[in-house]
Amino acid sequence: MSVTEPAKAIYESEFRESMEREDWGKFIAIEPDSRRYYVGDTFMDVALQAKNKIPNKMSFVIKIGSDAAVHIGGAQKKPGRKSFRLL
Secondary structure, three states: OOOHHHHHHHHHHHHHHHHHHHOOOOEEEEEOOOOEEEEEOOHHHHHHHHHHHOOOOOOEEEEOOOOOOOOOOOEEOOOOOOOOEEO
16 A cells, blocks of 8 residues: 555644744655654655664655655745745
8 A cells, every 4th residue: 555645644634734834845754654754854864764763664755845755946935935946
């Protein structure tokens, strides 16, 4: 079974509001069965934290404040800012 949908649902219901206020632009890895999560500055930080702490489970990584974990090109605007940040 995929971890994508359960992890996204957990993020939306439990983490989105506070994480986007406090940790916007960082990454979160969520292991949906245990609901354990790891926050860090890079995709690799959280992916490795999750893999090392829960090696027999899959986690899903989300970039806080974004619809995708990784962007290729483009720009991103933080809520409340007037300018965009180039990626």
